[in-house]
Amino acid sequence: MSVSVLGSGAFGTALAISLAGKGPVTLWARDPEQAQMMQNHRVNSARLPNAPLPKAITVTSDADLAAESEIILLSVPMQKLRSALCAHSATLRDKTLVACCKGIELTSGLGPVSVIRETVPEARAALLTGPSFANDIARGLPTALTLACADDAIGRDLQHELSTTNLRLYRTADTIGAELGGALKNVMAIGCGACIGEGMGESARAALMTRGFAEMQRFALMRGARPETLMGLSGMGDLVLTCCSELSRNYRFGLSLGRQDAFDTNTTVEGVATAKALAKIAKAEDLDMPISTIVSEISTGKCSVGEAMRWLLNRPLKEE
Ligand SMILES: NC(=O)C1=CN([C@@H]2O[C@H](COP(=O)(O)OP(=O)(O)OC[C@H]3O[C@@H](n4cnc5c(N)ncnc54)[C@H](O)[C@@H]3O)[C@@H](O)[C@H]2O)C=CC1
Ligand SMILES: O=C(CO)COP(=O)(O)O
Secondary structure, eight states, X not given: XXXXXXXXXXXXXHHHHHHTTTSOEEEEOSSHHHHHHHHHHSEETTTEEEXXXXXXXXXXXXXXXXXXXSEEEEOSOHHHHHHHHHHTHHHHTTXXXXXXXXXXXXXXXXXXXXXXXXXXXXXXXXXXXXXOOHHHHHTTOOEEEEEEOSSHHHHHHHHHHHOOSSEEEEEESOHHHHHHHHHHHHHHHHHHHHHHHTTOOHHHHHHHHHHHHHHHHHXXXXXXXXXXXXXXXXXXXXXXXXXXXXXXXXXXXXXXXXXXXXXXXXXXXXHHHHHHHHHHHHHHHTOOOHHHHHHHHHHTTSSOHHHHHHHHHTSOOOOO
16 A cells, blocks of 8 residues: 655654655655755755655655555644644545644644544544654664554554564554553653753652553543553553653653753644643543643743642652
């Protein structure tokens, strides 16, 4: 089956590079000038400068050309997914759409699969998520990801079509668990970065990761996820990677908050909007989501990292 990638950021470009080992891939960039530069110079100098584009990749800004493929990977930031889909909904209607973004939409509280279902209901919706840095994938390093699709037959086809020599895909039908694991781990990574940046130490980070995971499970199970999905690549796997590596933008953003350093506002940090969405849902539904709520506060400058950590430590003692 033919594959296109809609969105030519770091992740979309890395996926295109890996998939190009199996056949032609169309990489769509919305900016015609950027598309032309990438097509001519065979590199995405803005987002993935050290990874040459194989010949099998065609970069284009022509959305109709990209929409000729049967499988379309959607690799835009979560808060841009709806507008990107709406802009091309007519051509995407009979396609298999695989969201590659991690987050919860601020306006609706929905994850990427639900946003696909709302905006292009006729399409087949799936999700690709799990622990993976774009640079690692582009370099051909081994990576295991979760392919989530409610329809088992479509999920099996996608698992085969999108697995490559360095991308090993595991399959699940639990789209809710997979999308929430990927969304919430970014929030916990901001918290862990802030904790390390503030000088609170590794033990405090382990506590935040563990209590953060409890929060991820509580929220996801409440939304109908399966517990085993949270224990897998898209939950625990991605939590570990993102909370412990300075390659993560969410973690680095947290570090900058803790150290009171400047941070480049052009960087995609999905956890900020997701923390806000979670804090809103927690308040409206009276849910106990202390880490997500406090990460929302520190990310938006409403409280300092020191105050946040003191608030977390001074909460009433409870059973694990
Ligand atoms: N970079 C990574 O290592 C990984 C990223 N992801 C996820 O992939 C998603 C995208 O992240 P990155 O590629 O890293 O971000 P990025 O910041 O490198 O690129 C985002 C791209 O989306 C494009 N874009 C924004 N709005 C658009 C719109 N309305 N229509 C079309 N294109 C639009 C931008 O021009 C840019 O090329 C995020 O949800 C992220 O969590 C997932 C796994 C790994
Ligand atoms: O999702 C990722 C790793 O799995 C990438 O993390 P960042 O978006 O924090 O860089």
